[in-house]
Amino acid sequence: MKKSELIELLKNNKDDEDIDEVLKNAEPVKALANSGLTLDAFKTKLESDADFKSFMDSEKDKHSAKSLETWKTNNLQKEIDAEIKKRYPEQDPKDKALADLKAKMEKMEAESLKKDLTNKALKTMTEKKLPTDLVNFIVGADKDSTNKNLEALEKVFNAHDEAIKTEILKDGTYKPGGQGGTEPTEEAVKGQINSLFGIKE
Template identity: 35%
Template sequence: MNLEEVKHFLNDNKENADVKAYLEELSAVSADKVKGFLETDEGQKLIRPKLDQHFTKSLETWKANNLDELVNAKVKELYPEETEEQKRIRKLEQELEKQQKEAKREKLMNTAISYASEKGLPTDIVAYFLGDDEETTKSNLSTLEEKYHAAVQQAVENKFKENGRTVEPGGGGSGQGGNLDIGSLAAEASIRK
């Protein structure tokens, strides 16, 4: 009997109970058949997404349950807790550093105020121009001096222009060329009133 005859016989007798039982036995899934299928490329394509999904879920569960503990243990290993003595030392060091910064700032402020006084600058705004060191502070105050004196000069010139006088650079005040006497100043003052 050849294969075609067997197929024809099975097809003709598919309603027979013995043939049904035999066909079910042939088509039944066994562990060996499944294992053989899963080792093929087609089987790998079928099972790989399921395995990845299961692994991802397992990893997330593990992270939720164990990762924080492991991280905390490693942090404690790398950075052990301070003893009371170490805490006191750290606090003292911080206080000392703070006092040094305050002393440095106070010294810098005193230097800046005396520098501003020498240059005729307002001393109440000196704190805004303090730098990290004396050199930077003096540079900041020099810039302030330039801008401040330029603004004062501009304000004086504008005031004189409002009153009808022109200001000559380095001039003596009334435009007379230098020699002023009290009489000419009094005459000028009476004209303005």
């Protein structure tokens, strides 16, 4: 039997399929059997002859590789598409439209909240005479975080004002009691601070 005949004979067999029946019923094998080579002799040769076994294994590998390539060509893309569809099911157009509408509403609500928080923060900062140009740093994600930021800013500026007042009193430029020796009023202190920094009320 020629190699090509044997390959042709085994080409439709699966890897785990027993080839005994195929070989037993094949015409070339029958002819081979009549020539004196029996199936048992073939099996014995397969088990005892390393070169023959190696040849048969390589033929089986070629056949398996070809079968795998054929399967990939015919089935792999379908399997991939099915898995993608299973993992990421197509969304109903109504569901998609609803999700888009929900996202837009959430965005509008967030923008509206930020606008309200900004306006309230500006009002509070103006009332407390805090610099309003810092409003973008003060506005948080919600009312509580914005209020905490306002409190922190107010503490910083109050501490800064106290430090300036202390510094003014230290360097001796401020004389308590004025002309008549009385305690200075709050307006007088503010007036001196404003004049020191060139602030006009």
